[in-house]
Amino acid sequence: xxxxxxxxxxxxxxxxxxxxxxxxxxxxxxxxxxxxxxxxxxxxxxxxxxxxxxxxxxxxxxxxxxxxxxxxxxxxxxxxxxxxxxxxxxxxxxxxxxxxxxxxxxxxxxxxxxxxxxxxxxxxxxxxxxxxxxxxxxxxxxxxxxxxxxxxxxxxxxxxxxxxxxxxxxxxxxxxxxxxxxxxxxxxxxxxxxxxxxxxxxxxxxxxxxxxxxxxxxxxxxxxxxxxxxxxxxxxxxxxxxxxxxxxxxxxxxxxxxxxxxxxxxxxxxxxxxxxxxxxxxxxxxxxxxxxxxxxxxxxxxxxxxxxxxxxxxxxxxxxxxxxxxxxxxxxx
Amino acid sequence: xxxxxxxxxxxxxxxxxxxxxxxxxxxxxxxxxxxxxxxxxxxxxxxxxxxxxxxxxxxxxxxxxxxxxxxxxxxxxxxxxxxxxxxxxxxxxxxxxxxxxxxxxxxxxxxxxxxxxxxxxxxxxxxxxxxxxxxxxxxxxxxxxxxxxxxxxxxxxxxxxxxxxxxxxxxxxxxxxxxxxxxxxxxxxxxxxxxxxxxxxxxxxxxxxxxxxxxxxxxxxxxxxxxxxxxxxxxxxxxxxxxxxxxxxxxxxxxxxxxxxxxxxxxxxxxxxxxxxxxxxxxxxxxxxxxxxxxxxxxxxxxxxxxxxxxxxxxxxxxxxxxxxxxxxxxxx
Numbered sequence: 132x133x134x135x136x137x138x139x140x141x142x143x144x145x146x147x148x149x150x151x152x153x154x155x156x157x158x159x160x161x162x163x164x165x166x167x168x169x170x171x172x173x174x175x176x177x178x179x180x181x182x183x184x185x186x187x188x189x190x191x192x193x194x195x196x197x198x199x200x201x202x203x204x205x206x207x208x209x210x211x212x213x214x215x216x217x218x219x220x221x222x223x224x225x226x227x228x229x230x231x232x233x234x235x236x237x238x239x240x241x242x243x244x245x246x247x248x249x250x251x252x253x254x255x256x257x258x259x260x261x262x263x264x265x266x267x268x269x270x271x272x273x274x275x276x277x278x279x280x281x282x283x284x285x286x287x288x289x290x291x292x293x294x295x296x297x298x299x300x301x302x303x304x305x306x307x308x309x310x311x312x313x314x315x316x317x318x319x320x321x322x323x324x325x326x327x328x329x330x331x332x333x334x335x336x337x338x339x340x341x342x343x344x345x346x347x348x349x350x351x352x353x354x355x356x357x358x359x360x361x362x363x364x365x366x367x368x369x370x371x372x373x374x375x376x377x378x379x380x381x382x383x384x385x386x387x388x389x390x391x392x393x394x395x396x397x398x399x400x401x402x403x404x405x406x407x408x409x410x411x412x413x414x415x416x417x418x419x420x421x422x423x424x425x426x427x428x429x430x431x432x433x434x435x436x437x438x439x440x441x442x443x444x445x446x447x448x449x450x451x452x453x454x455x456x457x458x459x460x461x462x463x464x
Numbered sequence: 465x466x467x468x469x470x471x472x473x474x475x476x477x478x479x480x481x482x483x484x485x486x487x488x489x490x491x492x493x494x495x496x497x498x499x500x501x502x503x504x505x506x507x508x509x510x511x512x513x514x515x516x517x518x519x520x521x522x523x524x525x526x527x528x529x530x531x532x533x534x535x536x537x538x539x540x541x542x543x544x545x546x547x548x549x550x551x552x553x554x555x556x557x558x559x560x561x562x563x564x565x566x567x568x569x570x571x572x573x574x575x576x577x578x579x580x581x582x583x584x585x586x587x588x589x590x591x592x593x594x595x596x597x598x599x600x601x602x603x604x605x606x607x608x609x610x611x612x613x614x615x616x617x618x619x620x621x622x623x624x625x626x627x628x629x630x631x632x633x634x635x636x637x638x639x640x641x642x643x644x645x646x647x648x649x650x651x652x653x654x655x656x657x658x659x660x661x662x663x664x665x666x667x668x669x670x671x672x673x674x675x676x677x678x679x680x681x682x683x684x685x686x687x688x689x690x691x692x693x694x695x696x697x698x699x700x701x702x703x704x705x706x707x708x709x710x711x712x713x714x715x716x717x718x719x720x721x722x723x724x725x726x727x728x729x730x731x732x733x734x735x736x737x738x739x740x741x742x743x744x745x746x747x748x749x750x751x752x753x754x755x756x757x758x759x760x761x762x763x764x765x766x767x768x769x770x771x772x773x774x775x776x777x778x779x780x781x782x783x784x785x786x787x788x789x790x791x792x793x794x795x796x797x
Binding site: 193196270314316323324327331337338339340341345348349350351356357359372373375376379380381382383384398401402405 | 526529603647657660664670671672673674678681683684689692708709712713716717731734738
């Protein structure tokens with residue numbers, strides 16, 4: 132952009148004045164937290180290609196759908212997905228009303244501070260923790276519970292609010308895509324109602340553009356007032372092969388760009404790539420043990436193994452957090 | 465609007481010139497197919513109230529969510545919902561591949577032209593017709609089937625394409641709301657994937673703003689290419705008490721305005737009304753046997769009984785198609 136602008140300036144002062152007025156804002160680097168390199172260039176090139184009217188790869192704004200995983204892609208996910216930390220805090224908060232939990236797994240271990248022991252029960256244990264802490268109230272009550280937790284809970288390592296642990300380069304990327312007519316969506320394995328409380332404020336992504344896992348809800352009248360009650364039953368798991376299903380259900384058209392960080396995002400990237408016309412897929416690779424965390428093929432959280440191979444084979448962009456990001460969190464400076 | 469403009473004109477010629485330049489487009493009636501009256505006025509008043517910045521009832525654009533039922537609210541639904549006519553045509557098209565249907569209900573009756581006999585089997589018969597005609601293919605194949613049908617099938621009474629049987633006053637209303645910063649959604653008992661094929665072109669409502677009933681889909685690889693296969697299993701019924709559930713799932717915030725025509729929309733209107741701040745609910749009442757159809761409390765299609773009582777009790781707007789609409793279909797003139 133800057134080069135073009137400079138050429139314009141040298142060519143004629145009049146053209147320069149016009150260019151400055153109309154594209155001045157764009158001339159500044161829209162991705163200042165990204166180091167110059169292949170990853171950054173691939174993003175800028177793709178956006179330029181699909182937004183150039185009249186060009187063969189032009190895509191109309193209505194079809195510029197970009198989907199983003201959340202945990203590990205837009206915000207951190209270590210030592211475990213933050214929603215699980217929320218659930219653990221809820222278990223502690225609810226424990227006084229459940230004296231029986233002292234002898235009942237997975238709660239007994241949790242209350243002794245033994246998270247590993249509690250999660251040893253695998254998926255059934257997690258489902259039990261989630262349904263116990265995420266259901267039985269109305270949608271409005273749940274919203275308030277999440278809101279209150281986010282306002283006070285701090286990350287165990289950084290001591291920061293969880294909503295501060297979002298990746299600055301990804302916030303820039305979201306804004307950059309939207310400035311270029313893209314509609315940005317979250318497509319996450321996380322709970323749809325957990326995310327919707329804060330995604331608009333933090334990411335600029337409104338509730339109706341958030342896709343996630345969900346529990347069943349039931350409409351009923353309580354004292355003449357209609358409410359939606361959260362039932363202790365899983366409705367949909369928006370992970371792995373569930374992601375294209377969630378995209379089809381909520382968005383109804385195929386993304387032209389998709390962003391993830393783990394094998395849980397692989398099917399979303401495959402689904403995106405399989406469309407006709409220009410497509411863009413990107414993996415955030417956690418390579419920075421110092422500023423964030425370093426993990427991939429063997430991690431129990433956010434495993435990135437098959438995805439890394441497929442990214443290489445298909446020429447998807449792989450972002451090395453260590454090398455490609457000047458800054459990871461806003462609070463670093 | 466016009467009164468204000470006239471006052472401005474009388475006050476000062478300069479103010480007039482400014483007003484004409486900046487609000488000239490709005491000064492024209494945005495709802496020309498609506499007769500002057502209580503119904504039209506209630507719409508205009510509501511929009512004026514919630515869009516006036518600084519006023520106590522002002523609602524920011526992001527929260528201006530308006531939800532519309534489809535069958536009987538945006539397009540006609542007689543002699544039966546058009547998607548059911550699509551399913552019947554599909555049965556005929558598929559019959560040569562299913563010789564066994566000659567002796568099997570509900571297909572046997574259908575193939576003899578006895579729709580009533582076929583539907584005598586009630587909901588199980590309808591579910592069987594729908595799953596047989598709407599599943600077993602990929603999402604892309606289904607899209608093509610619907611597209612081809614819409615391009616050629618004609619309504620049995622008017623001889624018009626189904627997409628021509630949309631209500632002109634409602635198209636104006638959709639455009640008017642969007643011009644005032646509203647985000648318009650469809651929330652219909654109809655099939656979400658059936659509607660998404662044409663709602664953007666016909667209503668200006670993109671796929672991601674369509675909520676409807678759905679069948680389950682499965683992600684799988686076919687010859688190295690990812691597809692979504694439509695399974696013969698109902699996923700969600702977006703009708704009656706399902707509508708607030710569908711709204712919560714897809715939109716994630718409560719509408720401030722809702723539009724329907726039957727008891728199937730009642731819970732959506734109740735859910736909308738129960739929010740705090742200004743709310744607007746409207747029922748389209750089918751009162752015009754000459755230009756459209758007249759039906760309400762005792763109709764098997766689009767029954768409006770409880771809703772009519774509740775509209776009266778709660779002061780919701782009830783539109784009489786006969787009295788409030790100058791023109792129903794664009795093809796009338």
